[in-house]
Structures are given as C-alpha cells and as structure tokens.
Amino acid sequence: APEQSKSIPRGEILSLSCAGCHGTDGKSESIIPTIYGRSAEYIESALLDFKSGARPSTVMGRHAKGYSDEEIHQIAEYFGSLSTMNN
Template sequence: MIAAENISIGRGVTLALRCTMCHGARGMSKANTPNLAGQNPERIHKQLSDFQARHRGSEIMAPHTRSLSDQDMRDLLAYYAYLPRTTPPTLGSN
C-alpha cells in the first residue's frame, strides 16, 4: 500500500467516527443500517453523493453528508473498502 493510501485510510478512520452510532465502530452495524466494511467504494460514493445532492432523502444522513468534501468522501471510501467484510453482529450481542 502506498503512503497516500495510508493517509487516506487514516483520515477516513477519523471521519468515520461520526458514522459509528449507526454503522458500527468498524463498519459492521448492530442496528438496522447498512454494513459499510468491505463495501464497494463506488457504491458508497453513489449513496453519499445522492444524500448530499438531496436525490435521496434521509433526516439522519443529510446533515452528515452535507459538509463532506470530495476528499472526505474518498477518504471514507478508502477506509471502509480497507476493512474486512465479516459476518454482521447479531442484534443484542455485545
């Protein structure tokens, strides 16, 4: 992995802190929200862009995406793509 990718992933970790309440600390949700770990970056980018442009409505996602720059999105995508896709946790597990 090149240094630029490591920096992007590192920035993505920090940006993802605002996502943990719904999408889990490592991108695996304990709630009824999408798991982001190991997701296709283009798919996440499309969803974030749609929320940001208000093509897709969500009272929860709109404020989180509104302030994201293009670089922020790329960093989040790099982080979530970097994470291994694992079995989702079961509801009610610790």
C-alpha cells in the same frame, strides 16, 4: 533506531463519526445499514447522492453535507478497504 509513528489515514479518522450509528468498522448491530463489506465506489456514490439530495434520507443528507467531496472519498476508501484487509 526509534520507531516511526504510523500516521492514521484521514479517512479512518473521519469514519469515527459513522460508528455511532453504523457500528464499529461499519458493522451495524441495529436496523441501521451495515457499511462493512460495501465497495468504496458504492459508499462514495451513496454519500454523494445523500449530499446532493438525489437519495432520500432522514439524517444521512445532513451528515454528508458536512463533508467535502474529498473527505467523502477518503471515508469511502477507508470503509471499502476494511473487508479486503480482513479477508
């Protein structure tokens, strides 16, 4: 039987834009905070706070405003799942 192609979760696709600053899989190698190991709840809350302006930022507010709340949820779920997949 032919192999069925595995679809890539939308959160994983959306997360690719985070890698430029936060590193591959959210593992930053600079002064930019590491996302890897953070819970989905923490990431979602932080992104929503950046989006609303409740959490001050230099660039994250602008990035977060580019995503719907559902997309933020998907990104958070993806990053939140990484540390549990690799433990």
